Amino acid sequence: MICLMSKRFVGTFAFCTFLLALPAWAQAPARGIPRASDGKPDLNGIWQVLNTAAWDLEDHTGSLRVPPGQGVIEGGEIPYQPAALAKKRENFQRRETNDPAETACYMPGVPRATYMPFPFEIIQNPRLITMSYEFGHTRRSIFTDGTKHPEGFPDFWMGDSRGRWEGDTLVVDVTNLDERTWLDHAGNHHSDALHVVERYTMTEPDHILYEATIEDPKVFTRTWKISMPLYRRLEKNVKILEYECVQYIQDQKFGNAKPLGAK
Amino acid sequence: MSEANASPIGRSHQLLMKRTLLHIAVASILMAVSLAPVHAQDKGGAKWTPPRTPDGHPDMQGMWARRGAAMQEANAPKTPLSEFGATGQPYPTVFNTGVSTPQAAALASRPTGIIEPANRVLPWRPEADAARREFLSHMIPPASLKYVEASARCVPPGLLGGDDRHPYQIVQRPGSFVLMYEYNHVTRVIYTDGRPHVGPNIRLYMGDSIGKWEGDTLVVDTTNFNDKTSFSQTIPYHSDVLHTVERFTMIDPYVIDYQLTIEDPKMFTAPIRIAGSFAAAAKGSELMEFACAEGSQTLANIFGFGLIPEQ
Numbered sequence: 001m002i003c004l005m006s007k008r009f010v011g012t013f014a015f016c017t018f019l020l021a022l023p024a025w026a027q028a029p030a031r032g033i034p035r036a037s038d039g040k041p042d043l044n045g046i047w048q049v050l051n052t053a054a055w056d057l058e059d060h061t062g063s064l065r066v067p068p069g070q071g072v073i074e075g076g077e078i079p080y081q082p083a084a085l086a087k088k089r090e091n092f093q094r095r096e097t098n099d100p101a102e103t104a105c106y107m108p109g110v111p112r113a114t115y116m117p118f119p120f121e122i123i124q125n126p127r128l129i130t131m132s133y134e135f136g137h138t139r140r141s142i143f144t145d146g147t148k149h150p151e152g153f154p155d156f157w158m159g160d161s162r163g164r165w166e167g168d169t170l171v172v173d174v175t176n177l178d179e180r181t182w183l184d185h186a187g188n189h190h191s192d193a194l195h196v197v198e199r200y201t202m203t204e205p206d207h208i209l210y211e212a213t214i215e216d217p218k219v220f221t222r223t224w225k226i227s228m229p230l231y232r233r234l235e236k237n238v239k240i241l242e243y244e245c246v247q248y249i250q251d252q253k254f255g256n257a258k259p260l261g262a263k
Numbered sequence: 264m265s266e267a268n269a270s271p272i273g274r275s276h277q278l279l280m281k282r283t284l285l286h287i288a289v290a291s292i293l294m295a296v297s298l299a300p301v302h303a304q305d306k307g308g309a310k311w312t313p314p315r316t317p318d319g320h321p322d323m324q325g326m327w328a329r330r331g332a333a334m335q336e337a338n339a340p341k342t343p344l345s346e347f348g349a350t351g352q353p354y355p356t357v358f359n360t361g362v363s364t365p366q367a368a369a370l371a372s373r374p375t376g377i378i379e380p381a382n383r384v385l386p387w388r389p390e391a392d393a394a395r396r397e398f399l400s401h402m403i404p405p406a407s408l409k410y411v412e413a414s415a416r417c418v419p420p421g422l423l424g425g426d427d428r429h430p431y432q433i434v435q436r437p438g439s440f441v442l443m444y445e446y447n448h449v450t451r452v453i454y455t456d457g458r459p460h461v462g463p464n465i466r467l468y469m470g471d472s473i474g475k476w477e478g479d480t481l482v483v484d485t486t487n488f489n490d491k492t493s494f495s496q497t498i499p500y501h502s503d504v505l506h507t508v509e510r511f512t513m514i515d516p517y518v519i520d521y522q523l524t525i526e527d528p529k530m531f532t533a534p535i536r537i538a539g540s541f542a543a544a545a546k547g548s549e550l551m552e553f554a555c556a557e558g559s560q561t562l563a564n565i566f567g568f569g570l571i572p573e574q
Binding site: 244 | 317324404405406407408411416417418419434436441443447448449450452454458459461465467468469491549550552554555556557562564565566567568570571
């Protein structure tokens with residue numbers, strides 16, 4: 001509240017927002033946020049995290065090309081089952097060659113796509129909310145028309161997303177997630193039983209509180225949760241460009257290689 | 264299209280077939296039981312007016328199937344690639360997105376492909392034509408990575424490398440028009456808010472598109488292309504000075520007229536005009552996930568190793 005009162009002192013306000021952002025957002029009513037024609041919060045725009053979750057969801061020290069960061073997990077650590085923890089450690093050792101997103105540019109899956117260090121655009125209409133991610137021009141659509149997850153579908157790299165509004169919070173249920181994606185570059189992983197529930201709460205016109213609960217009874221001992229702010233990209237005329245890492249990686253791996261059967 | 268690019272669809276393939284069969288079934292039923300609504304041209308010239316978005320523009324939102332927008336030049340060079348396509352295993356027609364247009368015949372009679380020059384003989388610069396013929400001669404077997412057909416490398420399709428098999432979806436917002444391709448999961452957000460193109464040093468596979476409404480026609484100007492996408496099987500690339508203008512005009516509830524003008528003065532001495540349609544897709548269509556690099560074995564087969572170690 002102290003921070004709200006000092007709104008006119010812009011520097012102080014910014015500092016307070018920085019300090020108190022997360023706890024304040026959890027309680028503050030969403031005032032003055034943009035609204036769509038159906039009265040729901042208007043999430044249209046370009047958003048990006050400002051954290052190091054893509055490298056490691058947990059607390060980690062800096063290392064070469066890895067910025068240090070405080071974890072985004074409630075409770076600090078991921079509650080792995082013993083065998084899954086061993087797999088995580090093995091993944092970590094091999095992360096430079098085996099991270100599907102970093103070394104092959106495969107679609108990052110959910111929730112990792114959200115916190116890749118690239119912007120993404122939310123394209124919202126009443127029946128469908130599409131997220132268009134700059135990383136690898138990945139896209140997923142969230143059906144908000146009351147439909148359920150389809151039966152008997154295969155897994156998708158970006159899963160099957162069905163959304164609903166709980167008050168001003170967009171709640172997205174994600175299933176059918178392909179087991180081959182990682183949760184971050186540190187080798188945190190999941191199985192095909194992964195079930196993610198995301199919550200997008202616009203707390204101010206330029207901030208969304210992003211929360212995701214992660215459930216996977218084959219890998220974790222309990223459901224766990226991450227949370228982080230999404231920041232609106234405010235640069236004039238900012239737009240999603242292309243990060244075509246499939247092409248960059250192909251050039252790197254095959255650029256000087258001779259095809260089998262080439263003369 | 265070569266059979267090589269059948270593989271990138273990966274795990275969605277089976278699903279896609281199921282969905283497409285469903286579409287065809289639905290479309291067939293619709294066409295069998297429904298004589299109405301009547302095509303605009305059958306109403307004795309009564310002008311059809313499109314539904315409007317809240318900001319007053321024609322409402323083109325929905326699922327669409329593209330038809331006919333392709334660069335099929337006359338006297339195209341014979342290539343091992345096209346022979347491969349002709350004698351190989353082309354996609355079965357069931358992969359085509361179903362169309363709900365009651366007047367399929369009317370759609371079939373619409374202009375398609377190159378309409379200028381009328382004889383479809385492209386205005387090649389001789390040196391550019393010679394260079395692409397030389398390039399084509401190295402494509403099968405590919406002499407190196409860059410000679411592997413673009414679609415098999417999961418290169419974003421550009422404006423003509425997309426296809427008619429996979430559906431498209433249009434979403435409109437105040438200030439932007441969004442065209443989503445199922446093919447290679449491309450999303451084009453076309454801003455109509457008056458902003459300029461991005462700076463000239465930003466080069467993009469899909470180019471930088473800005474739009475404006477001229478009456479009820481959306482006019483999309485695209486620049487900032489790189490030179491890495493293809494026009495067709497026999498025109499495997501274009502140059503980075505490519506400039507395109509697309510015109511989207513909804514002419515009845517089932518058809519968006521699509522016009523594309525191509526200027527590439529490093530390749531051609533005159534503009535080329537292409538016509539096609541976006542036809543309303545069968546009811547119940549939705550965009551599925553099209554994973555390309557994730558499922559493709561094409562490059563592993565060509566080079567003998569893949570992008571990521573087996574786990």
